[in-house]
Amino acid sequence: MIMNKKTLKKLEYNKITELLAEQASSPGGKILCSHLAPMTSLAEITTAQEQTAAAFTRIVKKGRLSFSGVYTVEDSLMRLEIGGALGCNELLRICKLLEVTNRAKAYGRHETVDEEQDCLDVYFDQLEPLSILAGEIRRCIIDEDEISDDASSTLKHIRRSISQTNDKVHSTLLSLVNGSLRTYLQDAIITMRGDRYCLPVKAEYRSQVQGMIHDQSSTGSTLFIEPMAVVKLNNDLKELYGKEQEEIQVILANLSADAAGYVTEIRRNYKLLTELDFIFAKGSFALSLNASKPIFNDHGYIHIREGRHPLLDKKKVVPITVTLGDAFDLLIVTGPNTGGKTVSLKTVGLFTLMGQAGLHIPALDRSELALFHEVYADIGDEQSIEQSLSTFSSHMTNIVSFLQHVDEHSLVLFDELGAGTDPTEGAALATSILSYLHERKIRTMATTHYSELKVYALSTPGVENACCEFDVETLRPTYHLLIGIPGKSNAFAISSKLGLPDYIIADAKERLSEQDESFEDLLADLENSRRTIEKEQQEIAAYKREVEALKQKLEQKQERLDERKERIINEANEKANAILREAKEVADETMKNFRKFGKENISAAEMERERERLRQKIKKTGSGVKLDTKKPKKQHKPSDFKLGEAVKVLSLNLTGTVSSLPNAKGDLFVQMGILRSQVNISDLEIIDEPVITGKHLQKTSSGKMKMKKTMSVRPEINLLGKTVDEAIAELDKYLDDAYMSHISPVRIVHGKGTGALRSGIHNYLKRQKHVKSYRLGAFGEGDAGVTIVEFK
Numbered sequence: 074m075i076m077n078k079k080t081l082k083k084l085e086y087n088k089i090t091e092l093l094a095e096q097a098s099s100p101g102g103k104i105l106c107s108h109l110a111p112m113t114s115l116a117e118i119t120t121a122q123e124q125t126a127a128a129f130t131r132i133v134k135k136g137r138l139s140f141s142g143v144y145t146v147e148d149s150l151m152r153l154e155i156g157g158a159l160g161c162n163e164l165l166r167i168c169k170l171l172e173v174t175n176r177a178k179a180y181g182r183h184e185t186v187d188e189e190q191d192c193l194d195v196y197f198d199q200l201e202p203l204s205i206l207a208g209e210i211r212r213c214i215i216d217e218d219e220i221s222d223d224a225s226s227t228l229k230h231i232r233r234s235i236s237q238t239n240d241k242v243h244s245t246l247l248s249l250v251n252g253s254l255r256t257y258l259q260d261a262i263i264t265m266r267g268d269r270y271c272l273p274v275k276a277e278y279r280s281q282v283q284g285m286i287h288d289q290s291s292t293g294s295t296l297f298i299e300p301m302a303v304v305k306l307n308n309d310l311k312e313l314y315g316k317e318q319e320e321i322q323v324i325l326a327n328l329s330a331d332a333a334g335y336v337t338e339i340r341r342n343y344k345l346l347t348e349l350d351f352i353f354a355k356g357s358f359a360l361s362l363n364a365s366k367p368i369f370n371d372h373g374y375i376h377i378r379e380g381r382h383p384l385l386d387k388k389k390v391v392p393i394t395v396t397l398g399d400a401f402d403l404l405i406v407t408g409p410n411t412g413g414k415t416v417s418l419k420t421v422g423l424f425t426l427m428g429q430a431g432l433h434i435p436a437l438d439r440s441e442l443a444l445f446h447e448v449y450a451d452i453g454d455e456q457s458i459e460q461s462l463s464t465f466s467s468h469m470t471n472i473v474s475f476l477q478h479v480d481e482h483s484l485v486l487f488d489e490l491g492a493g494t495d496p497t498e499g500a501a502l503a504t505s506i507l508s509y510l511h512e513r514k515i516r517t518m519a520t521t522h523y524s525e526l527k528v529y530a531l532s533t534p535g536v537e538n539a540c541c542e543f544d545v546e547t548l549r550p551t552y553h554l555l556i557g558i559p560g561k562s563n564a565f566a567i568s569s570k571l572g573l574p575d576y577i578i579a580d581a582k583e584r585l586s587e588q589d590e591s592f593e594d595l596l597a598d599l600e601n602s603r604r605t606i607e608k609e610q611q612e613i614a615a616y617k618r619e620v621e622a623l624k625q626k627l628e629q630k631q632e633r634l635d636e637r638k639e640r641i642i643n644e645a646n647e648k649a650n651a652i653l654r655e656a657k658e659v660a661d662e663t664m665k666n667f668r669k670f671g672k673e674n675i676s677a678a679e680m681e682r683e684r685e686r687l688r689q690k691i692k693k694t695g696s697g698v699k700l701d702t703k704k705p706k707k708q709h710k711p712s713d714f715k716l717g718e719a720v721k722v723l724s725l726n727l728t729g730t731v732s733s734l735p736n737a738k739g740d741l742f743v744q745m746g747i748l749r750s751q752v753n754i755s756d757l758e759i760i761d762e763p764v765i766t767g768k769h770l771q772k773t774s775s776g777k778m779k780m781k782k783t784m785s786v787r788p789e790i791n792l793l794g795k796t797v798d799e800a801i802a803e804l805d806k807y808l809d810d811a812y813m814s815h816i817s818p819v820r821i822v823h824g825k826g827t828g829a830l831r832s833g834i835h836n837y838l839k840r841q842k843h844v845k846s847y848r849l850g851a852f853g854e855g856d857a858g859v860t861i862v863e864f865k
Contacts, residue, residue, distance in 0.1 A: 077475075083450045084422045086111075088384055089432070096357040099143035101343070102350030109351075111429035113446050115371055120192070121355075121431025126366045127191035128356025129433070131180075137357060138180045140350035142169040143343065150340055153333040158326045162217045167332055167339060168210040174342045175202035177349060193352065196345050201338040206331055213324055220321050228320045235313045242270050242306045249300055257281050259295045268314070269307050271297040355432055363387075364433035367424070367442045373398040373481070373516050375421065375443050380436035382420045383427070392436075393417050393554040397518060398443055401537040403511045405530045406520045406554070408541040414520040415452065415488050417541065417554050421518055422450055422486050443516065446482040449475040453488065465494040472506065479515055487519035490526075500525040511536060649726060709754055711735040719760040722752055728760065786810045789820040797833035804834065808862070812843050817864040820850070825858045834860060 081087060094106035112118050131138075149163040159167075181197025183190070213224035222229045246263045250272065255261065257278035264271055266287040274282045274296050276289075284300040299307060332339070358364075362383055376399075379392035395417065397404050406414045424434045428442040451471050472487075479485060491503030500523040507526070510517045511533070519526075530538040539556045711734075714720070718731040722743060729745035739754040790807045792800040804821065811819050823830045838847045843864055850859035 077447055077449065079471075080422070080448050080450045081426065083452045084419055084426060084448075085384060086423065086426050089423070089427060092383075093354055093358050093432070096354035096361070097140070097350050099140040099347060099350045101143065101145060101347035102140060102354055105347065105351035106354050109430050109432075111426045112431070113429070113444070115369060115444050118369055118429055118431060118444070122366055122369070122428075122433075123192050124352045125355040125359060125431055125433055127193045128353045129359050130191070130356075131193070132353065132356050132360055135180065138177060138349075138353055140173060140177070140346055140353075142173045143346045143350065144170070146170060146339065146343060150336050153329060153336055156333070158322070158329040159332070160325065161214050161220070164210050164325065164328055164332065165214055165217060168207050168214070170339065170343060170346070171203050171207035172211075173346060174200050175204060175207070177346060178202050193349070196349050196352075199345055200342060201335075203335055203338060203342075206335060209331060210328055213328060220324060224324045225320060228317065228324065231313055231317050231320060235310065235317065238306055238310050238313060242303050242310065245303050245306065246270060246272065246300070249302065254282060254300075264297060266297045266299075268311060269299050270303055271299045274298045359433035362433070362435040364435045365438045365440065367428045367434050367436070367440050369428065369442055369444055371444045373402070373443045373445075373514075374441055375425075375516070376441040377421065377424060377434075378437040378440045380420050380424060380434065380440065382416055382423070383435050384423075385416070393420060394556075395421055395554060396556060397421070398516050401535050402514055402516050403507060403530075403536040404518045404539055404556070405507070405526050405536065406518065406539045406541065407522065407527055413541040413554070417539075418450075418452065418486050418488055418518055418520055422448055422484070425484055443484070444482075445484040445516070446480075447475075447478065448484045448486070449479060450486040451475075451488060451490070452486065465492070465499075468492070476506075476509075479510070479513075481514050483515055485510060485515055485517040487517070487521075490519045490521055491523065492521075496523065499523070504529050507536075508533075645726065709757065709759060711739055711754060713759060714741060714754065714757075721758045721760055722750075722756060723758060724752075724756050725750075786814040786816060788816050788818075789822060791822045792830065792834070793822060793824050795830070797830055800830060800834060801837050804837065808841065808844070812864050818861050820855070821860040821862060822855065822858065823860065825856075831857070831860070838862065 090107050090109050093109065094103045097103045097106050112121070144166050146163070146166050149159055149167065152159065178197060178200045181194065181200070213221055215221050220228065222232055243263065250258065250261050250263065254272065254274075257274050259273040259275050262273065264273060269287055271287055272282070273290075276294050276296055279286075279296055279298075282298050282300065284298040285304065286296050286298050288297040289295060362381075364383075375395065375397040377393070377395045379394055381387065381390045381392050391413070393413075393416075395404075406417060408414055424436070425442055425445060425448055427434055429444065434440060434442070451468055475485070487503075487506075490506065491499035494502075503519075503521060503523060503526060507517065507519060507529070527538055530536045537556060539554055541554055714731050714735055716731055716734065719728065720731060720743060721728050722745065725745070727745045729743040731741060732744045732749060733742040735741040735754055740751050741754065742749055743752050743757070786807075788811075790804065792804065795803070800823070808819075811817075821834060823834055825831075835847070838844050838860075845863045845865040847860055847862045849857050850861055854861065
C-alpha cells in the first residue's frame with residue numbers, strides 16, 4: 074500500500090473517501106469506504122476495478138441496491154454461541170439483516186439464463202436469506218416493545234384471560250361509580266395507582282368505602298381506594314401479567330435457540346453484505362462522477378483523456394489531457410498563477426491514487442494509469458512557524474525526505490519547484506533536481522515559472538514542456554493543458570491590461586536580456602501557431618461533419634430513387650402482363666369467330682365488320698401504352714443469334730429465347746412465354762448469361778447449360794389461399810428458378826390452416842432431387858406457417 078500519508082493529505086485523497094462513504098448505506102460499509110487505501114498489487118487493483126465496473130453496470134441496469142438495515146450483530150451472535158437468549162431488539166436486528174439478505178439475493182439473480190455473469194455473482198451466490206427464521210421472528214415480534222398474540226397459543230390464551238379480567242374489573246367499578254358509591258367519590262372516574270385499579274374517595278367518607286388505600290392526594294382530601302369487590306380481580310390480573318412475561322421469555326428463548334443454529338450463516342451474511350455495500354458505493358460514486366474504468370500498466374505510462382478533477386464543480390471544471398512516461402518521463406508545466414497548473418498536477422496524482430484504490434476516474438474511456446509503489450508530492454505552502462522554517466526551507470526539507478526513497482516505481486509531483494529563494498539559484502537547483510530524477514527514469518511532473526526550466530525541457534531528450542492556456546484579452550485562464558508548448562508568464566501583457574503605464578513596461582522590457590526577449594518572442598510565435606492549428610482543425614472537423622451529412626443525404630436520395638425505379642418497373646410489368654392477357658383473349662375470340670365463320674355461311678360484309686371491330690379494339694389497346702423503343706446497347710449481326718439464345722425485345726420490354734434463325738431481312742421468331750412473335754434483330758439485345766454446371770440438371774453435349782441470372786427471383790414464395798394443385802404448379806417453376814439463380818435457402822409461405830396445403834407441399838418436396846433438406850420455420854421465421862428449403 075501507499076503509506077505516504079502526507080501525499081494523501083496533499084492530494085486531498087481523504088475527501089474522496091469521505092464522498093465515497095456517503096454512497097454507502099450501512100455502518101460497516103461506510104467504515105470500509107473510509108479506510109480504503111491505494112494498493113500496489115496489479116492483480117488486486119484489477120479485481121477491485123472489475124468489481125466497481127460490475128456494480129456500476131448493475132446499478133445502470135437495475136437501479137441502486139439499498140443495504141439499510143445491515144447493522145453489526147456480532148455481540149448477539151457471541152451470546153447465542155454460549156447459549157444466551159436475545160431480546161426483542163437484538164432478534165429484530167437479525168431479522169432485518171436476513172430481510173436485506175433476501176432482497177440482495179433477489180437483486181443478484183440474473184433475469185435470463187443467457188445474461189452475462191460478472192465477478193459479483195460469487196458474493197450473491199453465498200448469501201443465505203434464512204427466510205424461515207426471518208419469517209418466524211417477524212411473526213412473533215411486532216416491534217421492539219411488542220410481542221404478537223400469535224407468537225404462541227399459551228400467550229394468546231393468557232392475553233385473552235387478561236382482557237376478560239380487565240372487562241370484569243371495569244364493569245364492577247363502573248357499577249360502583251354509578252351506584253352506591255357515587256356520593257362518596259371526589260370524581261366519577263376509575264384511576265390506576267401502581268398496577269391496581271382504584272376509585273378517588275373523599276376523605277370524610279373513608280369508613281363508608283370498604284377496600285385498600287393505595288394513595289392520597291397532596292391535600293389529603295382524596296383517598297385512592299381499591300374496593301374489596303375488585304381486589305381479587307386485580308390480584309388475578311397481576312398474576313396473569315406475570316404469566317405473560319414468563320411466556321414472552323419462553324418465546325424469545327425459543328427464537329434465540331432457532332437463531333443459534335445459523336450463527337455461521339448470519340455472520341457470513343453480514344460480512345458479504347458489508348462488502349457488497351462497499352463495492353456498490355464505489356459503483357454509485359463512479360456513476361455520480363460520470364467516471365470510467367482506467368486501463369492499468371506496469372511500465373510507467375500515463376495517458377489521461379479529458380480528466381476532470383473530482384473535487385471541483387462538475388459544471389465549471391475544464392477537462393485536461395495528460396500524457397507521461399512514453400516519449401518523455403519528465404513533464405514541466407509553465408504558465409501564470411491561477412492558470413490551473415496545480416490543478417493539473419493534483420489531477421494526475423489523485424487519479425493515480427483513486428485508480429490504485431479500485432475507484433473509477435472521471436475521464437474518458439481508455440484512459441491509462443501506471444502502477445506506482447509510492448507517490449511523492451510537494452504541493453502548497455510548507456512553511457512552519459514552530460520549526461522556524463522559511464517556505465523554501467520547508468519545501469526543501471520535504472524534497473530531501475523523499476529523494477532518499479524514490480525509485481523507478483515512484484511518481485514525483487513538484488509544485489513551483491525551487492520557489493522562495495533567489496531566482497537564479499532556485500532555477501539552477503530545480504534543474505539539477507529534475508535532471509537527477511530524469512536520469513533515473515523516474516516519472517516526474519513539475520510546475521514552475523522559471524524560463525531556465527523551459528529551455529531545459531526544449532533542449533533535453535525525454536523532457537517535455539506543457540502550459541496552461543491564458544487569455545490575455547480577458548485576463549482569465551482557460552485551464553486547458555497544452556503539452557508540447559512552454560507557457561509565457563504574460564507579466565507585461567497582464568500589467569498593461571491592468572493599467573500600468575507604457576513607459577514603465579517599456580523600461581522593463583529594456584532591462585530584459587536579448588536572449589530572454591527572443592525566447593519570449595519564440596513562445597509567443599508558438600502560441601500563435603498553436604491557435605492557428607487548432608482553428609484549422611476545428612474547420613476541418615466541421616467540413617468532415619458537413620461531408621458526412623451530405624453523404625447520408627445522397628445515400629438516402631439514391632435509396633428513394635431505387636425504390637421508385639423498382640416500383641415503376643413492377644407497374645410496367647403488371648401493365649404489360651395485362652395487355653398480353655387481353656391480346657390472348659382477343660386472339661382466342663378471333664380464332665373462335667373464324668371457326669364459326671368457316672362452319673356457317675357468313676357474308677363477307679359481316680366478316681369485314683368483325684375484322685374492323687377487332688382492328689379498333691387493338692388500336693385502342695395499343696394507344697393506351699407507350700413502349701420503350703430504346704436502341705440496343707450493341708448492334709448485333711445475324712450470325713450472333715443462335716437457337717435458344719436469351720434475348721430482350723426492346724419494343725415490348727420482354728425477354729424470350731430465339732426459336733428460329735434470322736432470314737435475309739434480319740427477321741426471326743422469338744418465344745416470349747406463350748407468345749411467339751417475329752422480331753427484327755435491330756429490336757433485339759442478347760442477354761449475357763453465366764455458364765454453370767448443374768449436378769442434377771439436364772446437360773448438353775459439353776456438360777454445361779446456360780441460365781439466366783435474374784434479379785427478379787425472390788428468396789420467398791407466397792402460396793396462401795391456393796389449392797394444392799395450384800400451389801404445386803407455381804412452386805415447381807419457382808424452385809427451378811431459385812435453384813438456377815443459386816438462391817438458398819428459400820422460404821415457402823403456406824400458412825397453418827388445416828395443414829392440407831403444408832402436407833401437399835412437403836410430399837412434393839420429398840420427390841425433388843435438387844432439394845437437400847426442408848424444415849418448418851423456427852420462432853421468428855414464421856413457425857409452422859413457413860417451410861425453409863435448402864438446395865444441394
